[in-house]
Amino acid sequence: MSVKRHAFVTEENSISCSQTEQTTVQKTETGSKFTCQQCGRSFAAKGNLKVHMRVHTGERPYSCAQCGTSFTRKGSLNAHMRTHPGESPYICKLCEKSFSRKESLKAHMRRHAGVKPFTCVQCGNNFTRKESLKYHMRIHTREKRFKCRQCGTSFSDKNHLKDHVMTHAGETPFMCDHCGKTCSNKANLEIHRRIHTGEKPFTCPQCGKSFTAKGNLQTHIRIHTGEKPYTCARCEKSFTYQRDLKRHDSDPFNCALCNKNFLLPTHLRIHLRRHAYARPYFCSLCGKSFRWLGSLKWHQKVCICAKTLLPEF
Numbered sequence: 001m002s003v004k005r006h007a008f009v010t011e012e013n014s015i016s017c018s019q020t021e022q023t024t025v026q027k028t029e030t031g032s033k034f035t036c037q038q039c040g041r042s043f044a045a046k047g048n049l050k051v052h053m054r055v056h057t058g059e060r061p062y063s064c065a066q067c068g069t070s071f072t073r074k075g076s077l078n079a080h081m082r083t084h085p086g087e088s089p090y091i092c093k094l095c096e097k098s099f100s101r102k103e104s105l106k107a108h109m110r111r112h113a114g115v116k117p118f119t120c121v122q123c124g125n126n127f128t129r130k131e132s133l134k135y136h137m138r139i140h141t142r143e144k145r146f147k148c149r150q151c152g153t154s155f156s157d158k159n160h161l162k163d164h165v166m167t168h169a170g171e172t173p174f175m176c177d178h179c180g181k182t183c184s185n186k187a188n189l190e191i192h193r194r195i196h197t198g199e200k201p202f203t204c205p206q207c208g209k210s211f212t213a214k215g216n217l218q219t220h221i222r223i224h225t226g227e228k229p230y231t232c233a234r235c236e237k238s239f240t241y242q243r244d245l246k247r248h249d250s251d252p253f254n255c256a257l258c259n260k261n262f263l264l265p266t267h268l269r270i271h272l273r274r275h276a277y278a279r280p281y282f283c284s285l286c287g288k289s290f291r292w293l294g295s296l297k298w299h300q301k302v303c304i305c306a307k308t309l310l311p312e313f
Contacts, residue, residue: 034049039056062074090102116128118130120137120140123140123228125227125229146158148161148165150168151168163185174186179196194212194213203217222241228240230244231245232249274291281295281296283299
């Protein structure tokens with residue numbers, strides 16, 4: 001049976017040829033897509049499905065001859081090979097750092113020059129690379145274009161989705177030799193290892209505080225710049241950190257006096273008494289007022305007036 005014939009099987013499940021033992025993959029008649037039987041993801045070309053299946057099988061047929069690192073795609077191996085000495089022909093004349101692509105060198109040179117030609121129209125933040133600006137804009141739009149077909153979780157970054165998909169397949173090939181923790185990619189493993197080594201290579205130029213990851217430093221710098229890129233769509237209040245916006249969204253009852261948020265309206269009403277200095281709870285014996293019902297009850301138990309005013313039996 002020819003390979004061409006295998007490519008046009010249209011049954012719902014994968015079919016194995018009894019003569020060649022070659023397993024075919026589904027090609028649906030609607031849309032002519034090749035669908036993965038494990039996660040339901042579809043592809044326009046059979047070759048793309050074949051590469052995708054390596055996520056589930058763990059197959060990494062392309063290995064680096066220098067360090068042994070394996071990859072699912074030949075293109076990934078080619079990009080990796082440029083990281084080895086002699087494969088990065090574009091060299092910065094200021095710091096001698098080398099790059100595999102000319103565009104990467106140009107972006108790097110802008111950092112030396114302090115040139116940031118790409119400006120965010122919403123918050124005024126500047127970037128050395130156009131791709132960095134595009135990535136930044138997703139903070140304002142909350143755009144999460146990359147969706148996991150298995151569980152529906154969405155991501156703003158394609159690489160984050162790839163790492164997430166690996167967790168479904170149980171593929172975490174990068175293991176920490178200190179504690180055995182596994183990571184979905186080499187970069188995450190390097191960041192994790194700094195917990196054990198204590199290395200914090202990213203230092204804030206303004207206050208000297210150091211961080212294990214570059215992203216943590218970038219987030220920290222907002223304290224100094226005053227940048228608040230996370231804006232509430234409901235009240236337009238801005239936040240420095242995404243976690244603060246999430247907390248704000250989850251606590252929808254806002255105090256207009258101090259902007260503090262609360263999960264329940266009763267919590268907000270109790271809080272407002274602090275501003276008004278209201279004391280709605282009165283002792284019927286001595287007339288003393290209290291902000292809290294619990295304080296009044298405690299007062300009534302120990303109040304001297306209760307002992308002096310109540311008749312003894």
